[in-house]
Amino acid sequence: MDFTRRAALMTSAAIASSVLFPERSFAQETPRKGGVFSVHYGAEQRMLNPSLQASTGVYIVGGKIQEPLVDLDARGQTVGVLAESWESSPDGKTITFKLRQGVTWHDGKPFTSADVQFTAMNMWKKILNYGSTLQLFLTAVDTPDPLTAVFRYERPMPLNLLLRALPDLGYVSPKHLYENGDIRQNPVNLAPVGTGPFKFVQYERGQHIIADRNPNYWRPNAPYLDRIVWRVITDRAAAAAQLEAGQLHYSPFSGLTISDMARLGKDPRFIVSTKGNEGNARTNTLEFNFRRKELADIRVRKAIAHAINVPFFIENFLGDFAKLGTGPIPSVSTDFYPGADTPQYAYDKALAAKLLDEAGFRAGAGGARFSLRLLPAPWGEDVSLWATFIQQSLSEIGVRVEIVRNDGGGFLKQVYDDHAFDIATGWHQYRNDPAVSTTVWYRSGQPKGAPWTNQWGWTDATIDKIIDDAATEVDPVKRKALYRDFVTRANGELPIWMPIEQIFVTVINAKARNHSNTPRWGSSTWHDLWLAE
Amino acid sequence: MRILGLAGRRLAASIPTLILILIGVFLLLQFAPGDTVDAMMAQMGGGDAATAKELRRFYGLDLSVTAQLGNYLWRLVRFDLGFSSIYGKPVATVIAERLPATILLMTASLSFAFFFGLILGVVAARGVNKWPDTIISSLGLIFYATPSFWFGLMAIVVFSVYLQWLPAGGLEDITVAQTGIWRTIDIAKHLVLPTLTLGLIFLAIYLRIMRASMLEVLNLDFVRTARAKGLDETSVVVRHVLRNALLPMVTLIGLQAGTMLGGSVVVESVFSLPGLGRLAYESVIQRDLNTLLGIIFVSALLVILVNFFVDILYARLDPRISTEG
Numbered sequence: 001m002d003f004t005r006r007a008a009l010m011t012s013a014a015i016a017s018s019v020l021f022p023e024r025s026f027a028q029e030t031p032r033k034g035g036v037f038s039v040h041y042g043a044e045q046r047m048l049n050p051s052l053q054a055s056t057g058v059y060i061v062g063g064k065i066q067e068p069l070v071d072l073d074a075r076g077q078t079v080g081v082l083a084e085s086w087e088s089s090p091d092g093k094t095i096t097f098k099l100r101q102g103v104t105w106h107d108g109k110p111f112t113s114a115d116v117q118f119t120a121m122n123m124w125k126k127i128l129n130y131g132s133t134l135q136l137f138l139t140a141v142d143t144p145d146p147l148t149a150v151f152r153y154e155r156p157m158p159l160n161l162l163l164r165a166l167p168d169l170g171y172v173s174p175k176h177l178y179e180n181g182d183i184r185q186n187p188v189n190l191a192p193v194g195t196g197p198f199k200f201v202q203y204e205r206g207q208h209i210i211a212d213r214n215p216n217y218w219r220p221n222a223p224y225l226d227r228i229v230w231r232v233i234t235d236r237a238a239a240a241a242q243l244e245a246g247q248l249h250y251s252p253f254s255g256l257t258i259s260d261m262a263r264l265g266k267d268p269r270f271i272v273s274t275k276g277n278e279g280n281a282r283t284n285t286l287e288f289n290f291r292r293k294e295l296a297d298i299r300v301r302k303a304i305a306h307a308i309n310v311p312f313f314i315e316n317f318l319g320d321f322a323k324l325g326t327g328p329i330p331s332v333s334t335d336f337y338p339g340a341d342t343p344q345y346a347y348d349k350a351l352a353a354k355l356l357d358e359a360g361f362r363a364g365a366g367g368a369r370f371s372l373r374l375l376p377a378p379w380g381e382d383v384s385l386w387a388t389f390i391q392q393s394l395s396e397i398g399v400r401v402e403i404v405r406n407d408g409g410g411f412l413k414q415v416y417d418d419h420a421f422d423i424a425t426g427w428h429q430y431r432n433d434p435a436v437s438t439t440v441w442y443r444s445g446q447p448k449g450a451p452w453t454n455q456w457g458w459t460d461a462t463i464d465k466i467i468d469d470a471a472t473e474v475d476p477v478k479r480k481a482l483y484r485d486f487v488t489r490a491n492g493e494l495p496i497w498m499p500i501e502q503i504f505v506t507v508i509n510a511k512a513r514n515h516s517n518t519p520r521w522g523s524s525t526w527h528d529l530w531l532a533e
Numbered sequence: 534m535r536i537l538g539l540a541g542r543r544l545a546a547s548i549p550t551l552i553l554i555l556i557g558v559f560l561l562l563q564f565a566p567g568d569t570v571d572a573m574m575a576q577m578g579g580g581d582a583a584t585a586k587e588l589r590r591f592y593g594l595d596l597s598v599t600a601q602l603g604n605y606l607w608r609l610v611r612f613d614l615g616f617s618s619i620y621g622k623p624v625a626t627v628i629a630e631r632l633p634a635t636i637l638l639m640t641a642s643l644s645f646a647f648f649f650g651l652i653l654g655v656v657a658a659r660g661v662n663k664w665p666d667t668i669i670s671s672l673g674l675i676f677y678a679t680p681s682f683w684f685g686l687m688a689i690v691v692f693s694v695y696l697q698w699l700p701a702g703g704l705e706d707i708t709v710a711q712t713g714i715w716r717t718i719d720i721a722k723h724l725v726l727p728t729l730t731l732g733l734i735f736l737a738i739y740l741r742i743m744r745a746s747m748l749e750v751l752n753l754d755f756v757r758t759a760r761a762k763g764l765d766e767t768s769v770v771v772r773h774v775l776r777n778a779l780l781p782m783v784t785l786i787g788l789q790a791g792t793m794l795g796g797s798v799v800v801e802s803v804f805s806l807p808g809l810g811r812l813a814y815e816s817v818i819q820r821d822l823n824t825l826l827g828i829i830f831v832s833a834l835l836v837i838l839v840n841f842f843v844d845i846l847y848a849r850l851d852p853r854i855s856t857e858g
Contacts, residue, residue, distance in 0.1 A: 237803075
């Protein structure tokens with residue numbers, strides 16, 4: 001009671017000062033307890049447990065309810081969440097985590113190292129996408145006491161690689177609710193139980209998901225919000241209208257149309273920015289199928305890259321939300337970005353035509369050289385616009401492009417399972433460390449049917465060796481140098497071209513405070529988020 | 534009793550149609566590239582081939598198409614609609630959760646379209662070629678020609694964004710818990726714009742049909758007789774013309790129940806309503822065959838049910854129909 005009265009007094013003081021000194025109000029505001037935060041939720045999920053499915057669609061709900069061992073702070077540095085400290089043995093084969101004391105699950109049971117052991121061995125290693133690659137050489141997790149978890153690896157695991165991966169791939173689930181029965185079919189997957197600041201309340205299919213404040217949260221005085229509501233809105237224009245009508249506060253991960261984001265950016269009621277999404281960088285791709293004899297010729301791939309005016313496309317179609325990309329590791333990756341002095345392909349139509357002539361594909365009747373089937377992924381307007389732009393650009397050098405549109409399932413099946421494409425375009429999402437998200441696009445020997453892996457029919461012993469060496473290199477400086485070699489080789493051989501770099505765009509109501517303050521804010525816990533009156 | 538016999542025969546006759554539709558849709562969906570596991574992978578943002586294989590076995594997708602179809606029909610015979618792979622629940626439960634919103638929306642839109650279509654049609658017919666007719670007919674044409682998604686979005690912009698009178702979407706306000714009459718009012722408020730959006734195009738159709746059939750009946754001999762008897766114009770219209778002119782309108786309800794389910798996909802998406810239309814769209818995208826077939830089964834039942842009532846209504850309006858049957 002006392003606290004509420006004090007909070008009320010402080011709030012009224014804040015309001016008074018904001019009237020007197022409006023320009024100072026932001027800095028002087030005191031966080032307000034209470035309020036309901038409404039989030040735009042574009043696609044429904046089959047599960048909400050981030051220990052089982054690594055995707056932003058899951059984190060945006062599950063990341064408020066469950067917590068990872070570590071997360072990233074405002075400067076992008078690793079900070080402990082369920083783990084307080086960590087250390088690696090010199091050979092990189094043993095990594096020890098000290099866990100936080102006094103943390104309980106939402107059902108009241110204590111959080112211990114047994115939960116970490118169970119989750120790592122049964123979920124991360126066996127089920128979690130990307131996790132199964134990351135933890136491939138994990139042999140055991142020892143639990144000498146309830147607050148210590150010792151990860152044992154068969155091959156050296158670079159500590160920095162693990163720490164960069166764990167914010168996304170290190171969510172912990174309660175062992176006592178999962179140890180019996182089939183993990184995939186457990187009803188807890190859709191009614192998650194965690195240690196986070198919000199407790200799951202309800203999932204009404206097609207309508208909303210609700211989570212309420214966890215009164216026993218381990219961070220003192222957190223969270224501020226009473227409730228978070230995720231509203232399922234599939235239509236982008238409808239979501240923009242609901243933001244304007246005040247029914248929604250936040251649309252994450254570029255959930256609106258490009259034109260609506262640009263329009264709302266001029267409205268003082270909203271903040272439209274890429275801030276808080278630096279950890280969710282993505283590049284637009286152009287993937288070449290090496291089974292086509294024309295595309296197996298490096299001169300043709302280079303000609304295609306030279307024929308497309310990327311700066312023109314970015315300026316006229318993507319606006320402020322994108323920039324010129326320089327390869328598979330985006331510039332936001334402070335740990336690994338090699339700079340722009342790797343092989344690049346500037347717009348040069350004459351050079352493109354010359355390369356095609358040299359490769360023996362001379363213009364025939366009507367100026368046509370050969371034709372290609374282009375499969376654009378159905379995610380995002382930018383991919384669709386980019387596909388049309390490729391089609392028009394290539395027609396100018398005599399390459400006919402037929403665009404074949406599919407929905408999500410159809411696209412993955414045709415490209416990654418049936419290999420029924422000549423060129424394909426979609427997104428590559430970078431996950432803080434190339435070993436987690438990127439090298440599988442280039443490493444040969446990927447099993448057929450695995451989406452977002454090397455299904456181009458490209459094999460290169462040099463790049464395979466670089467990838468394997470970098471994955472187990474414990475010295476951070478040597479690792480960075482290896483990834484520089486990786487980008488140089490990848491850009492030079494061009495099995496995939498990644499010419500555009502984008503960061504997801506956030507649209508949020510200006511009343512929200514403490515938002516976008518970490519590089520993966522949309523996925524984080526929101527324990528300090530609050531709403532001004 | 535005769536009416537019921539007629540209706541019963543109609544119901545029995547629709548069963549083979551229903552089965553043919555289900556088999557047709559099942560086969561049609563086989564032509565779409567990718568299955569539910571591919572869609573799942575797309576949603577997850579990646580996964581390995583071994584997981585995909587295991588999931589395919591789990592959902593029975595490794596069987597041949599005929600075996601899958603056989604399994605499905607055999608389950609259907611036992612009134613089991615199967616298990617939804619997107620929702621992780623029995624299809625019957627998933628549909629039961631979505632059905633109320635769709636039925637609410639359909640009933641509201643049909644009643645709105647029918648009622649106002651009837652009134653406007655009568656007014657237009659009575660003032661044929663005068664200004665009320667011109668205004669009503671032009672309005673009807675505009676409603677008919679406007680795509681419903683555009684109309685829906687414009688209605689949101691005007692009534693929700695600028696005027697802030699009505700909510701922009703959803704079925705009810707979930708930020709405050711409401712019960713009883715307040716909840717009913719809240720849901721009704723949320724339904725105003727979707728009902729208008731879905732109903733206007735049908736209103737335009739009803740209005741034109743009503744106008745035409747009124748004009749036709751007004752010229753028949755028995756109307757002239759009624760007038761000659763000295764009845765005033767209102768009783769002529771209400772007692773003699775309306776009842777006869779209503780027949781084509783009632784026919785249209787039966788026909789449009791199905792169309793309306795289709796139209797609801799757009800309206801449910803624009804207004805974020807948790808209905809069957811959006812569920813159907815989602816199941817196609819996610820290749821959730823069981824749910825899609827379940828929805829088709831239930832929608833077909835709905836359409837059959839509406840037509841059943843139309844048949845009964847028909848017999849009430851025109852007694853000749855039930856005796857001929």
